[in-house]
């Protein structure tokens with residue numbers, strides 16, 4: 001027996017999510033439309049075939065297909081608004097898809113850009129929320145210890161720093177021992193140093209628990225450092241993928257990673273950000289050209305002037321000032 | 325009574341506006357002085373009142389002397405008369421409020437959690453809300469007779485709206501992201517209500533509860549005029565028949581003390597139930 005549930009959704013008539021009109025009713029009603037039909041044969045963590053998700057007329061996901069193996073770390077890149085979050089929400093089970101097939105393991109957990117903690121529950125109670133196992137508190141404390149927050153277990157969420165709150169969210173995901181961990185830009189709101197620590201933490205936790213991971217990020221380097229495979233989304237599909245199975249720990253200066261970085265940036269339609277030296281050189285060249293043009297114009301003007309008035313010496317100093 | 329109607333938000337706002345510690349201390353000392361002078365003026369008035377009574381300028385028929393009022397108060401407490409009537413009144417309020425809290429919460433959940441519920445529940449309640457509920461006394465007497473039922477029903481009717489309205493808007497303004505988080509954590513609908521929706525709407529509920537408590541005292545005064553044989557309102561009515569202005573004033577004092585007490589009660593509940601709020605955590 002495989003531990004996967006299969007979800008077949010072919011209902012264009014499913015409730016269309018509409019954030020403008022509240023929301024709550026739907027958020028509560030629209031709860032996971034996941035019927036527990038027999039398991040899919042294949043031992044994949046995620047199988048998506050021809051997934052379509054439309055908001056009104058607009059298809060945000062348009063025939064998307066995707067496989068993720070158990071224990072695989074996959075990063076998902078794509079321009080803003082290309083539907084990454086939409087895909088993730090479908091995988092979490094918050095939103096139903098319009099058509100297509102989507103199968104995912106029954107135990108999933110998600111961490112979003114904001115920690116989404118219940119402010120009225122202490123950290124460990126947030127972690128324990130919805131866990132249906134004996135000795136929940138013990139499990140929650142253990143998970144918090146794993147993310148290095150053992151001593152903040154009884155803190156109110158409002159007293160946690162951004163990074164701490166995000167780690168509580170991570171503990172809350174891990175305590176469920178998910179077969180699929182969905183991360184939607186979980187580090188985007190953190191400072192650079194905290195982000196580096198979080199990268200290490202997430203790798204450690206992933207290697208300890210080996211869930212399949214789908215990480216949505218805008219940071220190409222983050223994807224290169226963490227993932228086994230990098231997907232680029234465009235036009236509602238997975239437009240490209242790059243294998244990135246190198247050994248860890250990785251360093252971004254690795255020429256192989258640099259090469260992949262260039263490829264990814266090209267795929268994303270971003271020109272590679274020039275180095276600072278190149279930037280200075282380029283700006284310098286532009287300035288030079290500008291100065292030359294100014295100088296030329298001034299010479300012309302002076303030549304014109306000279307025909308009308310007496311030549312004066314200061315024109316020379318002016319020229320020097322401009323050139324400097 | 326007006327105090328019990330003030331929002332708990334005020335406290336948070338005042339805190340935010342607090343300037344540096346030094347200035348606060350000076351302000352406190354100043355307000356201490358102001359407090360003294362504030363007590364002084366009523367004290368002088370009381371003395372004048374007492375004097376006027378003793379000199380016979382203020383007949384007892386109009387109003388009893390402060391000393392007489394204090395004496396009556398002590399006597400009524402001592403004989404157990406006042407506590408027993410107070411208990412009857414408190415029991416009425418407790419019953420009426422329990423009903424209104426229960427129905428108000430149920431209605432707010434129905435209206436707040438489903439589109440259909442909103443259509444069915446919200447518009448009729450919004451219409452009923454505009455009724456001056458004390459004008460319903462004759463109707464309630466016709467429906468429920470002159471026993472306990474109309475009294476409790478009227479208190480419940482008057483207090484259900486603040487509970488409903490505030491809780492409903494509280495539920496509606498809960499961050500949808502938190503509900504989604506709850507769903508993605510695998511919470512059932514009931515767990516979602518218990519762990520996410522109700523706690524998230526608790527601050528609004530407590531605002532509603534405060535309004536309701538204020539209204540409940542108000543309705544008590546009106547309700548206990550209906551053929552009561554016990555309760556503070558009954559005490560006032562019979563005191564009027566015997567022209568006992570001292571008892572009337574004692575009852576008025578008790579009303580305002582009870583109002584203050586319930587206000588304090590809600591504040592205490594707030595401090596414990598909302599300990600997680602940033603505004604409480606900072607203080």
Ligand SMILES: Nc1ncnc2c1ncn2[C@@H]1O[C@H](COP(=O)(O)OP(=O)(O)OP(=O)(O)O)[C@@H](O)[C@H]1O
Nearest residue numbers: 017018019055060079080081082083084085086087
């Ligand atoms: N409930 C909704 N109703 C209508 N349109 C929506 C809804 N949710 C998302 N969209 C639209 O779907 C598109 C994809 O949104 P999505 O949030 O998936 O983008 P994204 O790839 O996560 O972008 P970002 O990188 O900026 O987070 C956007 O154009 C968005 O406006």
Ligand SMILES: [Mg+2]
Nearest residue numbers: 084085086184
């Ligand atoms: Mg997104």
